[in-house]
Amino acid sequence: MQTTPDTRSRELEERIAADPGAFRILTGDRPTGPLHLGHYFGTLANRVRLQKAGVELFVLVADYQVLTDRDVADHLSEHVEGLVADYLAVGVDPSAATIFRHSAVPALNQLMLPFLSLVSVAELSRNPTVKDEIATSRQASVSGLMFTYPVHQAADILFCKANLVPVGKDQLPHQEITRTIARRFNERYGPVFPVPDALLSAAPSLLGVDGLKMSKSRGNAITLSAGPDETARLIRRAVTDPDRHITYEPETRPQVSNLVLLAALCQERDPHSVAAEVGDGGAAALKKVVTDSVNEFLRPLRARRAELIADRTYLRRVLAEGNARANAVADRTLDEVRSAMES
C-alpha cells in the first residue's frame, strides 16, 4: 500500500515492534453517537492491531467531554453502551483492555487542577482543534470546558501513564498540550509522567460524505453499525468533482481521493490501482465500488455488533470491570502527584 503513516509514526512503529511491552496506550471517544469509518481507519484498527501485538490498552469513553460543545448529553447511556459494543465488535479484547468512562473515575478528573496550572490561557486559545470545534459547536457561547478540553485530555492520558496515543490528525494539537503538561510537571515536581507520542494511521483524516472531516456530530458519517442500504444511500450522496476520470490525488482532488482511499482500505489495496480500475467509469462507478467494498468489509463486524448490543448486561459488566481497574490506577497516580507536589 502507498498509503503509509508519516515518518514519525513509522519510526514509532519500529520501536513498538521491537518492544511492545514497553508501551501503554490510552485513547478514547466521545459518546456522542456510533463510531464510524473515520474512527475505524483512523484509530480503532491501530488499537486492535497493537493490542494483539502485546501493547497494553486503555480505552476511555469520554462522557464528560460530551458537554464541551453541547448543553446536555443526549441518549448518554445508549451511546456509552454503543461505544463498548463497537470496541468489542472491531476486536478489542476486553479481558486484556481497560474500557472505562470519565464519570466513573474521580481521581482522573482531579488531575485537571494541577494540570491547569501548567498551561497559559494564550496556549489554550491558539489550539486549532479547539477553534475548529468551537466553529461547529452547538452552543451559543464557548464554555470553559471546551477551552480546557485539551487539559482534560492530558489528564486522560497521563493518569495511566500512557506513552502511546493512536489518534486521528485532528487530535495532534491536543496531543502537543499533553506533552507540554507532562514535561512541565516533571521539570517542576520531579519525574512522574512519560511524554506520550501520538500515533497516526495511514488514514489520519477521513472525510465524510459532505467532503469535510467525518464526524459523529456532523451528520456526514458512515457508521460501522449502519445497514447496507443506508451505507449505499450515504455514499450516493458523497461530494465528488466534475472530472470523470478517476484518479488518486489527495492534494488536488480530496473528495474523489477520499472515496478511492475508503475502497482501498476496505480491500487492503493500493489506492492508485483502485482508481485506475474505475478509470473513466466516473463517480457513479466509483461509488458502486466504494459501497460494495464498505458493505463487504463491515459485514462480519456488523453481525458481531448486533449480537453484542443485544446483551446490555454483558456490556455493562465489561465497563464496570474497566472502571474498577481504571480507578485503582488513577488513585495510585493521584497519590504520586500529591507527594511530588508536596515534597
Ligand code: ATP
Ligand atoms: P464528534 O463529532 O462528537 O467530536 P468525532 O467523530 O470527531 O465525534 P471523537 O470521539 O471526537 O469523534 O474522536 C475519537 C477519535 O477518533 C479521535 O482519536 C479522533 O482523532 C479519531 N477520529 C475522529 N474522526 C476521524 C476521522 N474522520 N478520520 C480519522 N480519525 C478520526
Ligand code: MG
Ligand atoms: Mg471530535
